[in-house]
Every structure is written in structure tokens, then in C-alpha cells.
Amino acid sequence: MNTVHTMNTFYAITIISILLSLALLSPFQLQTQNTTSQYIPGYTWNKTTLQTLIVTSENQPWWNTNLINMTLRSINQWNDAITYFAHNYTDYAYLVNLRIEAEIADSIKPNYDIYVVFSQTVNSSGQNALGVASILPRVNGTIEKCTITIGAGSLSNTLTKSDLQDITTHEFGHALGLDHSNSSNDLMYPYYDIYTTDNAISTLNLYALATIFSWINNTATMRLNSQTIMLPSNIEYAYAPINDPTPKVITDNPIIKALEAIGLLLIRPTVLTMLLIATLIITITAIVTKREPKNN
Numbered sequence: 001m002n003t004v005h006t007m008n009t010f011y012a013i014t015i016i017s018i019l020l021s022l023a024l025l026s027p028f029q030l031q032t033q034n035t036t037s038q039y040i041p042g043y044t045w046n047k048t049t050l051q052t053l054i055v056t057s058e059n060q061p062w063w064n065t066n067l068i069n070m071t072l073r074s075i076n077q078w079n080d081a082i083t084y085f086a087h088n089y090t091d092y093a094y095l096v097n098l099r100i101e102a103e104i105a106d107s108i109k110p111n112y113d114i115y116v117v118f119s120q121t122v123n124s125s126g127q128n129a130l131g132v133a134s135i136l137p138r139v140n141g142t143i144e145k146c147t148i149t150i151g152a153g154s155l156s157n158t159l160t161k162s163d164l165q166d167i168t169t170h171e172f173g174h175a176l177g178l179d180h181s182n183s184s185n186d187l188m189y190p191y192y193d194i195y196t197t198d199n200a201i202s203t204l205n206l207y208a209l210a211t212i213f214s215w216i217n218n219t220a221t222m223r224l225n226s227q228t229i230m231l232p233s234n235i236e237y238a239y240a241p242i243n244d245p246t247p248k249v250i251t252d253n254p255i256i257k258a259l260e261a262i263g264l265l266l267i268r269p270t271v272l273t274m275l276l277i278a279t280l281i282i283t284i285t286a287i288v289t290k291r292e293p294k295n296n
């Protein structure tokens with residue numbers, strides 16, 4: 001009897017603890033959700049079909065064809081996410097008209113809206129970046145064109161196909177008129193975490209896009225203000241499904257990536273020299289300590 005009672009008490013305590021932690025967790029999650037915000041600079045396109053030219057660099061030593069495939073996947077990911085949002089949130093059904101189309105060429109040709117070019121390294125405001133999107137706005141606040149530059153090689157890590165797709169999808173977010181969001185779990189967060197992949201497009205990103213393109217529904221004005229967008233109470237923070245995810249490879253594994261990053265760091269001349277000096281100091285200290293006479 002006593003044992004059963006103890007077990008019952010144990011189960012009761014366990015259940016109460018679980019319920020308590022759930023009760024504590026849910027308001028916390030709701031709070032995180034409500035404070036996730038997305039900034040928009042106030043530019044919009046004056047058209048709903050955006051023609052993209054992907055410019056290849058096949059004669060460059062760092063070139064690889066994944067760069068084209070991953071760009072096309074990013075474009076599909078955006079088109080799919082836009083369709084998903086327009087179908088699920090009918091107040092913004094007009095967004096379904098927004099489409100990104102793509103062509104591939106080996107040199108820049110005029111009259112495209114978005115250009116995707118590749119470079120071995122990318123510099124954004126004096127900093128090394130994985131990608132950058134430069135918007136050319138007109139005085140009336142509409143976007144004339146946007147050039148996305150994708151870095152084909154990071155200095156500190158090998159970028160996998162998943163990384164490339166995530167980076168390109170982020171840059172297309174800028175091309176569509178989005179700025180950054182304040183949550184590290186969001187696609188439009190300014191810093192990319194190479195240890196997590198599949199940055200899905202969020203309802204926050206899509207709701208912000210619906211705001212940017214609200215002129216489709218209400219043609220009165222295209223003029224937008226720069227603003228911080230938060231989700232209305234009837235839209236939950238969620239991710240649009242990725243219909244065609246990038247096949248995962250061994251190097252997408254966070255542990256393999258971390259080891260690779262350490263390896264790349266170790267082979268840098270400065271780090272290598274410092275390591276050699278440190279080893280030398282430790283060896284000398286060890287020898288000197290051993291030679292010291294023992295007192296007793």
C-alpha cells in the first residue's frame with residue numbers, strides 16, 4: 001500500500017510539474033511570437049511579375065553549377081510560399097499575382113528587374129558577407145531594379161547546397177522589398193547560422209510582403225512608409241512548407257561543419273604560428289619544471 005501511495009505521489013508530482021512547465025512555457029512562447037517583427041524600408045515594385053536574370057560565371061575557378069540550381073530553388077520556394085499564404089489567408093489573396101520568373105545567361109542583358117550575379121567573396125559595407133542585395137529605388141518609392149550578389153565561397157566555412165539556398169532565399173526577400181527581422185529563427189534575420197539549415201519563409205515575411213504589395217488590391221497609392229511590421233492577432237507565426245527541399249549531404253551535419261570550421265581556422269598561418277609558439281612554451285615549461293630539485 002505504502003509503495004503504491006508513493007508511486008501515486010510521484011506520478012502526481014510529475015504530472016503537476018509537466019502542467020506547470022507547459023503553463024509557464026505557453027505565455028513565454030506567445031510573447032516571443034508577438035515581439036517578432038520585420039522591418040520594411042518602404043519600397044515596392046510597380047509590377048507583379050518580376051523577371052530575373054541569373055548571370056553565370058562559368059570561366060571562374062570557384063564556379064559550380066549548384067549556384068544556378070540553388071537560385072532556381074530559392075525562386076520556387078518564394079513562389080510556393082506566396083501561393084501558400086494567399087490561399088491560407090484570403091484577406092491577402094491578391095498576393096497570388098506576385099511571381100518571380102527566371103532566365104539564365106552568361107552575361108548581363110538589359111531590361112530585367114532582378115539580376116543574380118556570383119562572386120567568390122562578397123563585401124557589404126566593408127564586411128565580408130555571404131550575399132548582398134542592392135536595390136535601386138526611384139524617387140516615387142518604387143524599385144527600378146535589384147542586383148543580388150551571392151558569395152560562392154565563404155572564408156570560414158564550406159557552404160553546402162542548403163546554405164546557398166538559404167542565403168539566396170534571404171537575398172530574394174530583400175529584392176522583394178523586405179528588410180531584416182529581429183528573430184534568429186526567421187529567414188530575414190541579418191546573420192546566417194550555418195549550423196541550422198532550411199530557413200523556411202515565415203508568415204511574418206509573407207504578411208510584410210502583402211503590406212508591400214497592398215497596392216495590388218488598393219490601387220490608390222503605391223507610396224509606402226518605412227515601418228516595423230508585426231503579425232496581426234489572426235495570423236500565427238508559422239513557416240510556409242518547402243515543397244522541394246535541398247537534398248542533405250554529410251557536410252550539412254552541424255558536428256561535421258564545426259570540425260570543418262576548426263580545421264579551416266587551424267590552417268590559417270597566424271593561428272598555426274600561435275599554436276606552434278604555444279606548444280613550444282608548454283614543452284619548455286614542462287622540461288624546466290621537471291629539472292627543478294625536489295625539496296623532500
Ligand SMILES: [Zn+2]
Nearest residue numbers: 170174180190
Ligand atoms: Zn540581409
